[in-house]
């Protein structure tokens with residue numbers, strides 16, 4: 001299978017079934033702001049975390065194909081997801097790379113004219129619950145409703161573990177996977193977070 005083939009994102013009802021992305025108000029309620037004075041978040045660039053309580057929840061770890069910094073239970077979950085990918089689709093696994101996980105910043109949304117709109121939303125990357133995946137070094141282009149085939153294959157594995165695929169955002173972001181609202185609620189109930 002050509003995992004780098006560019007294909008249209010399938011109809012939205014066919015993926016992320018029963019899964020929702022997490023809104024900023026819920027993230028702030030659960031974790032607080034990773035950067036205590038939000039005025040230090042002026043751009044789409046990564047800003048150092050100065051919330052010491054939140055910083056303790058993050059860890060840098062090898063999750064199989066790459067090393068990332070993220071929320072600890074998200075790293076546990078992603079390690080399991082990628083173990084399954086390795087066992088079942090080893091040729092896809094061999095292509096996996098990342099454009100990063102934790103990064104405290106505003107959202108960056110590609111506009112129709114190609115420019116990036118920064119904020120006012122806070123990216124879920126800020127809390128280390130989202131990851132951007134590259135295939136053989138290639139990044140999917142945001143907002144064109146096209147995905148690399150390998151990301152679609154991968155989405156089934158992330159969805160099965162209750163991670164939301166960014167292809168479902170109003171501005172398609174097929175390289176992006178994040179812990180769903182339901183999975184965070186489960187962790188909260190279990191005392192994991």
Ligand SMILES: [Zn+2]
Nearest residue numbers: 130131132176
């Ligand atoms: Zn992302």
